[in-house]
Amino acid sequence: MIIGIPNGLLNIKYRDAIQEFLNTIGFTTVVSPKTNKEILDLGVLNCVDEACLPVKIFHGHVEYLRDRCDIVLVPRIMKLNKNEFICPKFCGLPEMVKYSLDIKNIICPTITAYNEKTLRNSLYNFSKTFRVDKEKFKRAYKGFKSNIYKYNKTSISNPNLRVLLLGHPYLIYDDFINMNLAKKLHQNGVEVFTEDNIEPYDYTYRLIKKPFWTFLRSTYNCAISLVETGKIDGIIYISSFGCGIDSFSIDLIKKDIGSFPYLVLKIDEHTGEAGIDTRIEAFIDLLKRRSKNEYNISSLG
Amino acid sequence: MNITFPHLGNTYIAAKVLFDALDVEYTIPPISTKKTLEIGCLHSPDDICLPFKIMIGNYIESIEKGADTVLITGSCGPCRFGEYCELQKKVLMSLGRQINFIVIDEPSKIGIKEFLNRLSSVAKDSRLSIYKKIKALNMALKAINLIDEIEKECRFFAGYEKNKGEFSKLLKDVKREAIESKGAEGTLKVLENYKDKVDRIEIDNFKTPIKIGIIGEIYTIIDSLSNLYIEDILMNLGVSTKRTLYPSWWVKNTALSALKINRSPIYKEAKHYLGMCIGGHAQECVGEAMLNYKMRFDGLIQIFPVGCMPEIVSKAILPDIEKRYNIPILSLVVDEMTGEAGYYTRIEAFLDLIEGRKRMCI
Ligand code: SF4
Ligand code: SF4
Numbered sequence: 001m002i003i004g005i006p007n008g009l010l011n012i013k014y015r016d017a018i019q020e021f022l023n024t025i026g027f028t029t030v031v032s033p034k035t036n037k038e039i040l041d042l043g044v045l046n047c048v049d050e051a052c053l054p055v056k057i058f059h060g061h062v063e064y065l066r067d068r069c070d071i072v073l074v075p076r077i078m079k080l081n082k083n084e085f086i087c088p089k090f091c092g093l094p095e096m097v098k099y100s101l102d103i104k105n106i107i108c109p110t111i112t113a114y115n116e117k118t119l120r121n122s123l124y125n126f127s128k129t130f131r132v133d134k135e136k137f138k139r140a141y142k143g144f145k146s147n148i149y150k151y152n153k154t155s156i157s158n159p160n161l162r163v164l165l166l167g168h169p170y171l172i173y174d175d176f177i178n179m180n181l182a183k184k185l186h187q188n189g190v191e192v193f194t195e196d197n198i199e200p201y202d203y204t205y206r207l208i209k210k211p212f213w214t215f216l217r218s219t220y221n222c223a224i225s226l227v228e229t230g231k232i233d234g235i236i237y238i239s240s241f242g243c244g245i246d247s248f249s250i251d252l253i254k255k256d257i258g259s260f261p262y263l264v265l266k267i268d269e270h271t272g273e274a275g276i277d278t279r280i281e282a283f284i285d286l287l288k289r290r291s292k293n294e295y296n297i298s299s300l301g
Numbered sequence: 302m303n304i305t306f307p308h309l310g311n312t313y314i315a316a317k318v319l320f321d322a323l324d325v326e327y328t329i330p331p332i333s334t335k336k337t338l339e340i341g342c343l344h345s346p347d348d349i350c351l352p353f354k355i356m357i358g359n360y361i362e363s364i365e366k367g368a369d370t371v372l373i374t375g376s377c378g379p380c381r382f383g384e385y386c387e388l389q390k391k392v393l394m395s396l397g398r399q400i401n402f403i404v405i406d407e408p409s410k411i412g413i414k415e416f417l418n419r420l421s422s423v424a425k426d427s428r429l430s431i432y433k434k435i436k437a438l439n440m441a442l443k444a445i446n447l448i449d450e451i452e453k454e455c456r457f458f459a460g461y462e463k464n465k466g467e468f469s470k471l472l473k474d475v476k477r478e479a480i481e482s483k484g485a486e487g488t489l490k491v492l493e494n495y496k497d498k499v500d501r502i503e504i505d506n507f508k509t510p511i512k513i514g515i516i517g518e519i520y521t522i523i524d525s526l527s528n529l530y531i532e533d534i535l536m537n538l539g540v541s542t543k544r545t546l547y548p549s550w551w552v553k554n555t556a557l558s559a560l561k562i563n564r565s566p567i568y569k570e571a572k573h574y575l576g577m578c579i580g581g582h583a584q585e586c587v588g589e590a591m592l593n594y595k596m597r598f599d600g601l602i603q604i605f606p607v608g609c610m611p612e613i614v615s616k617a618i619l620p621d622i623e624k625r626y627n628i629p630i631l632s633l634v635v636d637e638m639t640g641e642a643g644y645y646t647r648i649e650a651f652l653d654l655i656e657g658r659k660r661m662c663i
Contacts, residue, residue, distance in 0.1 A: 048617045050607070050634060091579035092614030099574075099621045207387050209404065216384070244381050244610045247348035248388060255391045266348075 003107070004069035006061030007032045009054055009090070010077060013169045017147040018073070021123065024140035025132050030069050032061040035176040039064050044269050046101050053177065053240040053268050054170050055089050055096070062097050062106070071105045082114040084214045087245055161190045161287050164226050166219050166253075167238035167246075169195075171267075178238055179273045181265075181280070185236075188284050193222075193232060200225040206256075219249045227257050234261035234287045236280075241268040261287055302326065302401075302426050305368035307356035308333050310523035311452065312548045314479050314488065315445035322437030322485035323427040328368040329480070330359040333526040337362060342637050344392055351527050351606035351636050352520040353385055357392060360400070364393075370401040372423060381610070382520075382581075407559060440485050442552065447492040449549040451475055454499050456532055460510025460541030463503040469536050471498060511600070511655050514593035515544040516586045518605035518612050522546055527635055528604050529644055540652065543598070545589055546582065567592060574618050581611030590622050590630070600629040600655045602648075607636040629654060 003022055005011060011018065019029050032039070035057055043060025051059075065072050074094045077086055089096070094108035109126035113119035120141060127137050163185060171178055172194055185192050200221040204210055211217045219237075226232045237253070239246035250264055263283045265276060304327045306316055313329050320327040331337070333355055341358030360371055373386055386404045393400050403419055424434050455468040462468055475495040482491050513535060521527045522544055535542050545567070557563040571588030578584055590601055603619060605612035616632055623630045631651045633644065 048613055050609075050613050050616065085580065088580035088583065088610040089614060091577065092575065092583060092611070092617075095575055096614050096617040100617045208390060208402065209384075209387055209406075211384060211387070213384070242348070242608045244348075244350065244608055247346055247350075247608070248381065248384055250348075251346040252388060252391070255388075255395060 001071065002028045002030055002069040004062075004065035004072040005029055005031045006058055006065060006072065006074070007034060008058035008061045008174075009093075009170045011073075011075070012173050014148065017144045020143035020147040021140045022073075024143045025127060025130060025136060027130075030065065032064050035061070035174050040176070040269060048096070048100060050242065051089070051096070052242040054168065055093070056269065057174075057177065058093070059097060059100060062103065063101055066101070066103055066105075071107050072103070074106045074108050075111050076108050077111045077113075079112045079114055079214075081214050081217075083210075084114075084212050084217065086214055161188075161234070161284070161291065162193065162232045163190050163287070164193045164198075164223065164232045164235045165238065166195070166223060166235060166249075168215060168243075171238050171240065177240075177267065179267075179276055181236075181238060181276075184277070184280060185284075188281075190284060190287075193226065195219070195222050198222060198226065203228075207252075213245050213248075215245050216249045216252070220252060223253045224256060227260055233291060234263065234283065236283070237262070237264045239264065239266050241266050261290065302370050303328055303368045304370045304372050304403075304423065305330055305360065305363035306372045307359045308524065309520065310548050311445060311448040311476070314448050314476070314492075315441045315548070317480060318444040318485045318488050319437055319441035321488070322440050323424050323429065323434060325424065325426045328363045328366050330363040331366075333359060333524065335526075338526065338637055344396060346388070348608060349388075350381060350609055352382070352524070353389070354637065355524065355527060356385070357389060360389070360393060361396075361398075364398055364400065369399070370403060372403045372405070374405045407555070437485070440489060444489055444492060445549045445552065447489070447496055448475070448479065449547040451492070451495055451499055453543075453547065456536060456542045456544075458502070458504055458541070459536045460512065460539055461504040461506065461508050463505050465539070466537075467502050468499075469533070471495065471502065509659075510539055510541045511652060511659070512541045512543070512598045513655075514589060514598045514601045515542055515604065516546075516589040516593070516601055517582075517603040517615075518586075518609050519546045519551065519582045521604050521606050521609075521635060523548065527606065528633070529635065529639065529641060531602070531604065531633075531648065534645070534648070538652065543593070545592075546585065570595075574622070575615070579611055579614060581609065583611035583615040586612065586615040587618055587622070590619060590628075591626075594622070594626045594628050598628070599659065600631070600651065602651070603630060603632045605632075605634060607634055629658070 005015060005018055007015060015031060019031065022029050039060035040057055042063040043056040043058065046063055047056040047059040062072050062074065074097050076094050077090045079085060094106065097103065097106060109122065111122045113122055123141060123144065124137060127140065165172060165182065182192050195218055203221050203224040204217055211220070223235055237250055239250065254262060261283070263279065265279065302325070304320065304325065308330055316327070317329060337358035338355055340361050341354035341356070345354045345357050386402050390402050403422055405419055406416065427434065452472060455472045459468045475491065478491045479488050482488050515522050515532065523546065525532065532542055554563065554565065567585050567588035570591035571584045574587045575584050586603065593601055603616065619630050619632065622628065629651065631647065633647065
């Protein structure tokens with residue numbers, strides 16, 4: 001049996017691990033290509049209009065795979081942290097895909113993974129549907145663990161600017177959606193931090209209520225940690241229109257960092273690359289000017 | 302301490318009863334109007350969902366009238382509503398308003414002790430005995446059940462009334478009198494009175510009005526400002542409407558779910574399409590759609606605010622129900638920019654469609 005893995009949403013991060021897992025069990029897998037125009041159009045055409053861009057693109061990936069494999073994997077990711085949720089659209093993703101695309105051959109394992117045990121359980125339950133024996137599962141699970149995506153830090157020697165790039169993994173790692181944002185920053189000599197290559201402290205005690213969204217908590221912590229320790233010169237937040245969770249975190253962060261340089265890029269299927277480029281350039285200029293000024297002041301003082 | 306709260310349908314009547322009975326100071330926010338929405342939009346993040354904005358408008362208008370403490374529930378579901386208080390507080394603080402928030406969360410999340418703590422902080426200024434306080438809570442519950450029951454009947458039987466406009470007049474009167482009457486007992490008496498009156502309005506059982514179920518995101522279907530008074534409009538057109546999501550339903554549902562004895566048929570009906578809670582009220586929306594179909598309703602209207610995450614999922618599911626069970630469904634997405642003209646045209650076209658189907662006996 002050939003299982004299709006859509007290359008969208010969190011699959012981007014866990015793609016290799018999932019592939020290894022399924023291969024070890026003994027399936028052939030096919031991964032949809034990186035997001036491109038065709039996939040975007042397929043998604044926009046088939047998905048509910050009001051949905052956010054990443055979800056639309058995910059629909060595109062599924063549609064692309066539909067005739068190229070026997071069954072498409074649409075995971076239902078419920079929780080990645082205890083007492084926290086990801087996003088209603090993740091929980092309802094299989095339903096959205098099923099009814100919007102009118103597709104029957106999907107398999108939707110429910111993933112609840114806030115620690116080793118629950119992750120293992122979720123995967124075990126998933127593999128049970130294929131009647132996999134314990135030994136094989138053990139090997140497959142090992143393969144899964146050792147293939148989880150690791151962000152390799154591309155460090156630029158002697159960077160004059162450091163920027164924290166915030167946003168959901170599927171926006172940051174999908175170069176088609178974000179229009180090569182990271183590359184563009186590198187070309188300008190900016191070093192980029194992302195959630196995956198820093199270790200934030202927990203600043204949520206500052207809030208009256210513990211946030212129950214994983215994305216909200218992690219972006220908030222990252223931003224505040226780096227701003228407080230003075231490791232960065234600016235923050236770029238990339239988000240998609242209609243993302244309910246970002247609408248919170250963007251403002252929550254903004255209200256806490258005061259006048260710290262902060263650029264919010266919102267994208268959807270109509271966003272033009274030129275406009276984004278200008279805004280990034282302007283932002284980098286601003287950062288450069290600021291760092292110069294700071295230097296002047298300190299040398300004077 | 303002067304307590305205020307955001308509007309949600311008829312809760313203000315229950316709140317009046319509660320605070321009157323507790324004998325604490327409170328401010329009922331002025332009825333939400335376009336102005337409220339404008340104020341709210343001005344101070345809220347752009348992309349936030351509509352309920353947030355209207356609530357901010359409510360707070361600010363209440364603060365101007367002297368309130369200093371906001372009481373809200375923070376349902377810990379996986380949706381934005383539970384996260385509201387955080388950002389709302391920051392918004393109000395950045396406006397230079399000193400304001401306290403009392404967030405009533407589910408006991409299972411914050412611990413029973415903290416829950417009781419917060420509850421009692423509401424009645425801090427009240428000098429009544431604990432027994433009287435519980436009685437006050439009880440009266441408030443009774444009030445919300447009564448007024449919701451009255452409203453429900455008015456809306457449903459509006460299509461059957463003999464003399465046009467009676468139900469809609471009665472609904473207006475009861476709300477006005479309830480809020481103007483003195484004391485908690487006074488309000489309750491008014492409500493009970495009107496409950497009898499509703500039953501005495503003459504109806505014509507031979508009529509066959511269009512029957513429409515209103516489903517969707519709980520706040521926007523309850524709050525008439527955000528749905529541009531859809532129920533009133535349908536009522537005036539002689540259409541019978543039904544909606545299950547009332548504040549009283551929410552209270553009951555939350556209580557039952559907390560005790561894990563919720564057997565509402567909604568969830569059974571929704572199961573085939575959406576077997577789990579994904580946040581917000583998507584499951585209820587789908588379940589309601591099925592229930593209304595089974596009760597032979599002529600059509601369904603789904604309403605939700607722009608960017609509402611759970612309802613987008615249900616919107617993806619509804620077309621399948623529409624096709625399979627042959628029941629027309631209209632999805633209306635609202636925000637502060639929704640134009641009245643286009644909105645009403647769509648509703649009218651939808652009613653025409655149903656009218657036509659009825660005539661052809663589909
Ligand atoms: S977190 Fe935001 S961007 Fe991601 S699926 Fe949910 S709404 Fe869309
Ligand atoms: S259910 Fe919709 S309207 Fe309500 S908080 Fe969630 S996103 Fe906002």
